[in-house]
Amino acid sequence: MKPPEVDRVAASRAAVAARRARASVKNAVVSGERSASSVVTVGLADKDTPEAGLRVRELLLCIPGLGPVRGDKALEKLAISPSKRIGGLGRHQQVKLLDYLAVRAPGTGYALPPTEVSTKLVVLAGPTAVGKGTVSTYIRENYPDVQLSVSATTRAPRPGEVDGVSYYFVTDDEFDRMVESGEFLEWAVVHNQSRYGTPRSPVRRALREGKSVLLEIDIQGARQVRASMPEAVLVFLLPPTWDELVRRLIGRGTESPEEQARRLATAKVELAAQDEFDFRVVNNKVDEAAREVVDLMNIS
Ligand SMILES: Nc1nc2c(ncn2[C@@H]2O[C@H](COP(=O)(O)OP(=O)(O)O)[C@@H](O)[C@H]2O)c(=O)[nH]1
Numbered sequence: 683m684k685p686p687e688v689d690r691v692a693a694s695r696a697a698v699a700a701r702r703a704r705a706s707v708k709n710a711v712v713s714g715e716r717s718a719s720s721v722v723t724v725g726l727a728d729k730d731t732p733e734a735g736l737r738v739r740e741l742l743l744c745i746p747g748l749g750p751v752r753g754d755k756a757l758e759k760l761a762i763s764p765s766k767r768i769g770g771l772g773r774h775q776q777v778k779l780l781d782y783l784a785v786r787a788p789g790t791g792y793a794l795p796p797t798e799v800s801t802k803l804v805v806l807a808g809p810t811a812v813g814k815g816t817v818s819t820y821i822r823e824n825y826p827d828v829q830l831s832v833s834a835t836t837r838a839p840r841p842g843e844v845d846g847v848s849y850y851f852v853t854d855d856e857f858d859r860m861v862e863s864g865e866f867l868e869w870a871v872v873h874n875q876s877r878y879g880t881p882r883s884p885v886r887r888a889l890r891e892g893k894s895v896l897l898e899i900d901i902q903g904a905r906q907v908r909a910s911m912p913e914a915v916l917v918f919l920l921p922p923t924w925d926e927l928v929r930r931l932i933g934r935g936t937e938s939p940e941e942q943a944r945r946l947a948t949a950k951v952e953l954a955a956q957d958e959f960d961f962r963v964v965n966n967k968v969d970e971a972a973r974e975v976v977d978l979m980n981i982s
């Protein structure tokens with residue numbers, strides 16, 4: 683696209699800056715020395731850097747394995763116009779682009795073909811008491827290469843739960859502050875009661891370091907992750923049967939009969955959402971279900 687009437691000197695400066703930016707991004711991406719995210723962070727944070735003049739589309743095309751078709755599809759999903767320059771992105775678009783790059787071009791992942799790169803972030807969701815917590819704990823204990831995201835929540839700790847391991851237990855005010863400052867990748871009110879959210883920066887950092895990340899969150903959260911990080915893989919954990927789900931909920935014994943009834947009603951709605959997910963894993967045996975989830979991350 684030709685620029686409209688612009689000052690010639692300014693135009694040639696912009697062209698030089700864009701060329702330098704292209705070279706610096708390409709070098710960084712190809713060598714893998716710096717992550718694409720950090721390169722863009724520089725460009726995003728400071729509108730005077732060479733990267734600011736680069737079109738987002740050009741940046742995406744510097745990533746090995748991302749051709750024009752995939753690049754344009756990504757831009758469409760990110761709701762960023764192909765002609766947009768990095769320096770001209772709004773705050774919301776910057777965040778979405780960085781999230782996308784964190785998954786699509788993580789640390790050591792530049793040289794990997796797209797299918798391998800795209801499965802680093804896995805979201806595990808499913809109805810109440812299906813065994814999400816049990817399967818995630820099994821993964822944490824048996825697959826140290828997988829980083830489990832620790833959510834923040836406004837609900838009170840249960841006996842045995844450790845702050846910073848099970849959850850970050852925060853007050854309503856603190857949660858409000860985190861929402862307002864954009865610290866969450868996603869957040870939701872779950873079971874009409876407490877708020878839960880995934881802190882964004884540990885996820886991004888882990889992905890940049892090339893680690894696999896598992897989010898164990900509810901369905902509303904899974905939908906938000908899909909919207910902001912389209913490359914994430916969404917896994918729905920299923921019970922072997924409805925009766926078994928009821929048995930697990932009652933057997934866990936952590937909810938009152940009224941609360942159990944409420945959760946089972948929600949579970950019916952949640953089960954109806956399973957088709958929105960990329961994969962379904964039946965939690966028959968914990969170790970087998972965990973293995974299936976981990977296999978989707980292409981590790982071990
Ligand atoms: N959206 C969202 N949901 C979460 C998050 N962390 C946990 N959850 C979900 O919140 C629900 C309640 O979790 P919890 O209070 O630990 O109870 P339990 O899993 O039902 O025993 C579960 O469905 C979790 O998957 C989060 O960060 N975001």
Ligand SMILES: Nc1ncnc2c1ncn2[C@@H]1O[C@H](COP(=O)(O)OP(=O)(O)O)[C@@H](O)[C@H]1O
Pocket residue numbers: 808809810811812813814815816817930931933934965966967968
């Ligand atoms: N594969 C399984 N077979 C039998 N019981 C299971 C299995 N997975 C989980 N459970 C049990 O089901 C109950 C609910 O599991 P939990 O992990 O708390 O579910 P969620 O986190 O999905 O709400 C717990 O008592 C747990 O021990």
